[in-house]
Amino acid sequence: MATTLSDLSVPIFVQMLTSLSGLLDKAAAFAEAKKVDPKVLLDSRLAPDMFALARQVQLATDFAKGPCSRLVGIDPPKYPDVETSISELKERIAKTISFVTGLDKAVIDAAADKDVTITVAGQPMTFKGKAYLAHMALPNFYFHVTMAYAILRENGLDIGKRDYVGKVPA
């Protein structure tokens, strides 16, 4: 059996978004145990000009639903960036997982050599579907998931690499 583009997209997004949702559960429990407002964590960032945790989670979902939509050839669903609580962010993650798993795998697979044009720094850039996934979508997706983990870790949460890698699909 050959490798397909859907093998290397949807299940990765599902794995890591599920982990991210679990990290948010641990953040909620941490806030409760420490008697701090969960907003303190959601507004936390590693540097003044970096995005805070809530935005990192939104961007992680954007880099799942956006790339999958572009591979399939549909407009990405628009989620207004209005989440202000852990439960709302978890809902956004769940919605994203449900969206990407609902896409037709065969259409994703067929996009391997399709041109995908995106705008980078104001300039249109065209990639083959598989290059777009491998070299733009996944690096950006992983960036925001890892940054969310880093912010929580830097805030003192007792989480480890296993919480990040999560459950590996069989």
Place this chain on the structure above:
Amino acid sequence: MATTLSDLSVPIFVQMLTSLSGLLDKAAAFAEAKKVDPKVLLDSRLAPDMFALARQVQLATDFAKGPCSRLVGIDPPKYPDVETSISELKERIAKTISFVTGLDKAVIDAAADKDVTITVAGQPMTFKGKAYLAHMALPNFYFHVTMAYAILRENGLDIGKRDYVGKVPA
């Protein structure tokens, strides 16, 4: 043209390790401009029980050479973890890039459905090659590259997402 496992492994490692090497150049320039010992950056970490920058760089290379070796079916080259300077870490990155680009792509491609057994938390776990790459190797690889970026960013380096994503292969 179908998707192959080599499409979704070696060029990703090369892209991101090249970025990482560029981040280390910026770290060296930053240390010089601020008149601080580069060791301060290499020893910097986000939390007391997280790895420092130098170790994150070593682990990023390990999660490139290790997975590629396992897919090909050879023992990963052993690099002693002795780097104490930016130039030594850059050398390790260069050696890793040269190693993974020297592997036979056809052998990597053929590993998509080969069993790969690794030890996770003391237990052997067996995956098909493509699942191992997608669900274990890449999440771990991206974790350490992003963490290196996060440590530098938190130290005040003027770097951005473009430094992280780097040069996308044509």
